[in-house]
Amino acid sequence: MAQLGSAMPTAPPRNVQGLEGRNKPVPGRQDTEDRGSLVSTLQNYEVQVTLADQQADPNSPLYSIKKFQDLGLAPELLQGLTMMNFFKPSKVQERALPLLLQNPPRNLIGQSQSGTGKTAAFTLAMLSRVDFAKDATQAICLAPTRELARQILDVVVTMGKFTPVTTICAVPEMAQDGRMHAPSAPTRAQIVVGTPGTVANMVRNRKIDVSNVQIFVLDEADNMLDAGALNDQCLEVKNRLPQDANSRTRAQIVLFSATFPDEVRRYANNIAPGANKIELKKEELSVANIAQFYMDCKDADSRNDILAELYGILTVGQSIVFCDTRSTADSIANRMKEDYHKVAALHGAKDANERDALIDSFRDGKTKVLITTNVMARGIDIPQVNMIVNYDMPKDASGRPDAETYLHRIGRTGRFGAKGVAINFVHDLKSWNEMREIERRLDRPIIRVETDDIDLMEKTFNDVLKKKVNVQSSGVNQEVSTHAK
Numbered sequence: 001m002a003q004l005g006s007a008m009p010t011a012p013p014r015n016v017q018g019l020e021g022r023n024k025p026v027p028g029r030q031d032t033e034d035r036g037s038l039v040s041t042l043q044n045y046e047v048q049v050t051l052a053d054q055q056a057d058p059n060s061p062l063y064s065i066k067k068f069q070d071l072g073l074a075p076e077l078l079q080g081l082t083m084m085n086f087f088k089p090s091k092v093q094e095r096a097l098p099l100l101l102q103n104p105p106r107n108l109i110g111q112s113q114s115g116t117g118k119t120a121a122f123t124l125a126m127l128s129r130v131d132f133a134k135d136a137t138q139a140i141c142l143a144p145t146r147e148l149a150r151q152i153l154d155v156v157v158t159m160g161k162f163t164p165v166t167t168i169c170a171v172p173e174m175a176q177d178g179r180m181h182a183p184s185a186p187t188r189a190q191i192v193v194g195t196p197g198t199v200a201n202m203v204r205n206r207k208i209d210v211s212n213v214q215i216f217v218l219d220e221a222d223n224m225l226d227a228g229a230l231n232d233q234c235l236e237v238k239n240r241l242p243q244d245a246n247s248r249t250r251a252q253i254v255l256f257s258a259t260f261p262d263e264v265r266r267y268a269n270n271i272a273p274g275a276n277k278i279e280l281k282k283e284e285l286s287v288a289n290i291a292q293f294y295m296d297c298k299d300a301d302s303r304n305d306i307l308a309e310l311y312g313i314l315t316v317g318q319s320i321v322f323c324d325t326r327s328t329a330d331s332i333a334n335r336m337k338e339d340y341h342k343v344a345a346l347h348g349a350k351d352a353n354e355r356d357a358l359i360d361s362f363r364d365g366k367t368k369v370l371i372t373t374n375v376m377a378r379g380i381d382i383p384q385v386n387m388i389v390n391y392d393m394p395k396d397a398s399g400r401p402d403a404e405t406y407l408h409r410i411g412r413t414g415r416f417g418a419k420g421v422a423i424n425f426v427h428d429l430k431s432w433n434e435m436r437e438i439e440r441r442l443d444r445p446i447i448r449v450e451t452d453d454i455d456l457m458e459k460t461f462n463d464v465l466k467k468k469v470n471v472q473s474s475g476v477n478q479e480v481s482t483h484a485k
């Protein structure tokens with residue numbers, strides 16, 4: 001098979017500004033700003049019909065027979081949903097909301113595919129449990145990264161716009177921007193969203209009074225309850241919440257994730273005893289609208305050449321490139337920048353202010369390609385992202401292929417019914433085996449795409465994004481890799 005590699009022409013990236021799709025709504029859904037407008041263009045019209053069709057398809061995770069009005073929500077929250085152009089609940093929202101709002105409150109362990117609206121479900125539950133007349137913290141939500149905590153806080157604020165709710169984002173070195181307080185000050189905010197370390201610190205130091213907390217949410221719960229510091233910090237917060245006579249946490253405990261590996265699920269049952277459960281079957285884990293490809297790279301280094309060649313395609317929408325380590329992320333970004341490609345590297349070694357600036361710039365579409373580590377693998381919701389590249393295949397702490405992290409990574413695209421493309425780089429037998437193991441576990445084909453013909457690559461991806469092709473029946477080259485031998 002012909003491959004890109006050191007012999008690849010080093011011509012500057014082709015100008016793809018004129019390509020169909022640029023600066024237009026992501027196929028399959030509308031951009032956030034556009035979703036409110038009445039149908040103004042043919043494309044928006046098509047997009048809206050597509051989402052409505054999916055929400056009417058019983059096999060879609062976006063399917064629901066109910067309206068938000070049927071789910072027992074307060075009128076101010078319905079107003080917030082209308083303002084956000086949430087017309088119908090998704091399956092997880094329809095199923096979770098009545099369970100979350102039942103009285104007396106009961107714990108919930110909820111699982112649903114990436115991008116299917118779990119955040120709205122637990123945000124509505126938090127907003128519903130708050131007594132706005134009470135000047136005290138009543139809901140705490142923990143998320144594994146500052147980027148995700150900030151994003152969840154934004155959803156709380158937007159959805160709660162017609163309520164008088166008070167909120168804070170408790171993450172390290174939170175900037176004062178009028179809405180978010182510095183976490184060093186004691187708070188009475190009704191809803192606290194933050195990262196486990198900072199919130200645990202604040203609770204320990206009495207900066208957060210937990211005596212009135214009614215609901216405690218762990219987003220990305222399987223990750224948070226996996227052994228390690230996150231788990232210890234989450235447990236510390238939970239154990240400081242008021243308890244009943246049987247030493248059970250009085251607050252409603254809500255755990256959400258797209259994945260719950262068996263061992264974490266067992267443990268989750270101890271954390272949230274007697275919980276209502278919404279579970280996915282193994283075959284339901286993958287999101288069908290994300291087409292998965294792999295590219296044969298000649299060797300480890302040639303991945304950079306292929307990435308440079310892909311740049312034009314990656315910037316048609318927005319893309320996230322995942323690699324193993326912070327230093328790899330920096331070195332890929334530096335090499336791309338040497339070729340005058342505009343990319344940003346975001347990872348845990350950057351300071352807080354820089355991280356905020358980088359994600360904000362990416363969210364605003366000012367940066368088109370983000371090179372990152374698993375720090376961005378979970379929860380981040382940027383509808384314009386239509387491509388994901390696994391520069392390195394994800395591995396767990398013991399170095400084994402990590403199918404859960406893979407699902408979360410590729411789930412940064414294909415949000416709420418949109419189409420997305422995931423591209424895996426395979427450069428040796430090891431990475432080939434890792435990819436095949438993940439493919440086997442998730443039971444979805446990962447299909448080879450040729451790397452020697454940029455036009456064909458572009459067409460293949462565009463056809464998927466424009467819904468012309470169902471990859472599983474497309475006849476796209478399914479030969480095995482040269483690394484399979």
Ligand SMILES: Nc1ncnc2c1ncn2[C@@H]1O[C@H](COP(=O)(O)OP(=O)(O)OP(=O)(O)O)[C@@H](O)[C@H]1O
Nearest residue numbers: 086088089114115116117118119120258379381416
């Ligand atoms: N009922 C709805 N109608 C329209 N859009 C919705 C609805 N619910 C959620 N969304 C949008 O869908 C996108 C994905 O939602 P969200 O981020 O909550 O997914 P998630 O299930 O938490 O994903 P992940 O597993 O990646 O964390 C968001 O942009 C959100 O605004």
